[in-house]
Amino acid sequence: MRLLTHNLLASNVKGAKTGFPLKIHVFVQEEHETAFNKAFLLATLRKINWIAFREAADSLGVPNLPELPPDLDKCDDSMLRKYHHALMEVHVKEGYLICPDTGRRFPITKGIPNMLLNEDEVC
Amino acid sequence: MSRPEISAPPQEFYNDNEAHKYTSSSRVIEIQDRLTERAVELLNFPKDDLPRLLLDVGCGSGLSGDRLTELGYSWIGMDISKSMLQVAQDRTIEGGVIQYDMGHGCPFRPGIFDGCVSISAVQWLCNADHLQQEPRKRLNTFFSQLYRCLKRGAKAVLQFYPDGAKQAELITTAALRVGFSGGLVVDYPNSTRAKKYFLVLVAGCLDGISTSSTILARFESSEADAFKSVRVDRRSKASYEGKKLSMGQRLKAHSGHKHPKGKAWILKKKQQARCRGQEISQDSKYTGRKRKDRL
Numbered sequence: 001m002r003l004l005t006h007n008l009l010a011s012n013v014k015g016a017k018t019g020f021p022l023k024i025h026v027f028v029q030e031e032h033e034t035a036f037n038k039a040f041l042l043a044t045l046r047k048i049n050w051i052a053f054r055e056a057a058d059s060l061g062v063p064n065l066p067e068l069p070p071d072l073d074k075c076d077d078s079m080l081r082k083y084h085h086a087l088m089e090v091h092v093k094e095g096y097l098i099c100p101d102t103g104r105r106f107p108i109t110k111g112i113p114n115m116l117l118n119e120d121e122v123c
Numbered sequence: 124m125s126r127p128e129i130s131a132p133p134q135e136f137y138n139d140n141e142a143h144k145y146t147s148s149s150r151v152i153e154i155q156d157r158l159t160e161r162a163v164e165l166l167n168f169p170k171d172d173l174p175r176l177l178l179d180v181g182c183g184s185g186l187s188g189d190r191l192t193e194l195g196y197s198w199i200g201m202d203i204s205k206s207m208l209q210v211a212q213d214r215t216i217e218g219g220v221i222q223y224d225m226g227h228g229c230p231f232r233p234g235i236f237d238g239c240v241s242i243s244a245v246q247w248l249c250n251a252d253h254l255q256q257e258p259r260k261r262l263n264t265f266f267s268q269l270y271r272c273l274k275r276g277a278k279a280v281l282q283f284y285p286d287g288a289k290q291a292e293l294i295t296t297a298a299l300r301v302g303f304s305g306g307l308v309v310d311y312p313n314s315t316r317a318k319k320y321f322l323v324l325v326a327g328c329l330d331g332i333s334t335s336s337t338i339l340a341r342f343e344s345s346e347a348d349a350f351k352s353v354r355v356d357r358r359s360k361a362s363y364e365g366k367k368l369s370m371g372q373r374l375k376a377h378s379g380h381k382h383p384k385g386k387a388w389i390l391k392k393k394q395q396a397r398c399r400g401q402e403i404s405q406d407s408k409y410t411g412r413k414r415k416d417r418l
Contacts, residue, residue, distance in 0.1 A: 005219030010232045012268065020232055032215075038196060040174040047176070047235060112208050115201075115223045115230045115332060119255040122227045122264065 001113050003056050009113070011099035011106065014123040019099055021052030023107070028094040028109075029039045036084050039077045042072055045083060055089070062086045067114045126286070132252040137183070146210050155242055158319065159190040162240045162280040165308060165323050178272065180225050180281070181244025185211035191240070192217040199236075202223065226261030228268030229279035233402035236272055239279035245284045245322070249290055256349040260272065262297035270301055270361040273326040279303070281322040291320060299326055314399030 024092055039111035050069035057065050065086060070079065097106040104121070107114050127136050137145065145151055168175065173195050182200025184189055184207045191198045202208055206218050223230055226248055248265060249258045269279060285291035291378040297306055302325040311317040389411040393403050 001221075002219055004220065008199060008231050008235055010219065010230055012228050012230050019230070037174075039172075043174040044176075044197075049232070095323070110209065111212055112205070113221045114205075115221050117224070117227050119253060 001108055001114055002088055003053060003060070004048070005042060005113070006056050006086050006092075006097075007053050007087075009097070009115070011097070011102070011104060011115070012123060013099055013102050013104045013117060013121050015106075016099055016101040016123075019101060021049065021055060022097040022099060024095060024097060026058050026092055026094060026095040028092075030091045030093050031089050033049055033057055034084075034088045034089060035094075036081060037041060038077075038080065041080055041084050041087070044074055044087065050089070057086045057090075059088055060092070087101055126284070128250055128286075132204065132250065132255040133247050134203045137207045139206045139209075142184055142204065142206040142210045145207070146186065146214070152186055155186040156190050158242045158282050159240065160194075161310070161319070162187075162242065162282055162321065163191070163194055165198075165280045165321055166238050166240070166278050168238070176393050177237065178229070178231070178236045178269075179218070179228075180241035182211065182218070182220060182238060183248070184209040185214060185216035185220070187240065187242045188216050194229045199231075201229070223258070225258065225265050229272045231272040233271050234274050236277060237274055238316055239269060239273060239281075241279070241281040241283070243282060243284060244284060244295055245281045246290065249286070249293065256295045258293070259297065262294060263301065266298045267301040268305065270303060270326050275327040277326050278305075279322075279324045279326070281324070283320055283322065285320055295322060298322060302327075311398070311400040313395065314401075317400040322339040384411075 004070065006022065006024065009020075009022055010016075011022055013019065025117070056064045056069070064083070075083075091111055092108050094110050095108045097108065097115075099106070130136055172195075173218055177191060177196050177198045179188055179191065179198050179200040182198075182202050183204065185200060186198055188198050188211070200211070200216075201222045202220065202222040203222065203224045204350065205222055208222055211220055221230070225244070245265075247262050250256075251258055273279060283294065285294065291307060298305070303326060305322070305324040308321040308323050310319040310321070390406060393410075396403050
């Protein structure tokens, strides 16, 4: 699971208000190189929730992300490549996600987050 | 063809074995490619090359996702079958996948997707595999949460195989009830085999619908052609009646042995076959002409 996917996910367990951002607990993480696409990255950075992204990157030990969302028009390529690395290339292989409202755990196995709910958890 | 929906729940039907078989079948790949292409065509994005993020509901092993990547979209897929997702992961697909049951909604932030595609998945919602599962409720949860995670004005194109007219109606009404506008597009309506159902939905505003009239062309033009050929039929018959009959024709008419398969009949049949999506040779002046008598 990439941090991009994580940034889009929200738990919808019964009782969760927003279910976002999910906390990440990592056992195993990996890095895979992906092609750098500037137009896509800029569009994505406008879409993501920066605070959630930074928190997630912190929990994965990816350093040097600014506190506040950067001004995307002024970013140079080296900065963008750093964001690209954090967003697209770092994968959580094993671990779990925790719903911030209910504390429900969603396991991540072999890189696939399992967001399945039990029938009584559906709202 | 038997329906996999009646044999087992999706997470059990698509086991390791089936997932592998499904993904390595060239026929399945070809069909998925074609359906995905058509779905994207129906999404009808303006041609401005903006990067777009799509949701693929029932992404399976990422066959449809591959096509989306090739067409230049980024995507997030969800599927209930662990085995299918595992195959997807092993094939190193471009998009991200999560394991989830669409009958429980869409676990995403509101308003993030620019569109949604789903290939051959939504009919599974009509099954009830547990005591607590109620198809109507599952459809309602799915569509209402899909609506929430789509951008305003974004489209969703869901291709599915309904069990019959009733099921198609059940799914369509469930979608319209939660606030989507749109309707069903049927490709090749005259063929039982090539017939494909696409539920085209717009979240929110209605101006997206006006653009979809151009896409309906494939369906309507074939219908219109069929209609035209019927009219041509009638005209040629009238001109035939007005003509003076030759001796042989008169004899035939008298004895009641009218040739049943005139040129008009052949043209009509060819048009019908075209509507079914079959490849038919062009009409020419030789169509329906009698061959020379040879000894």
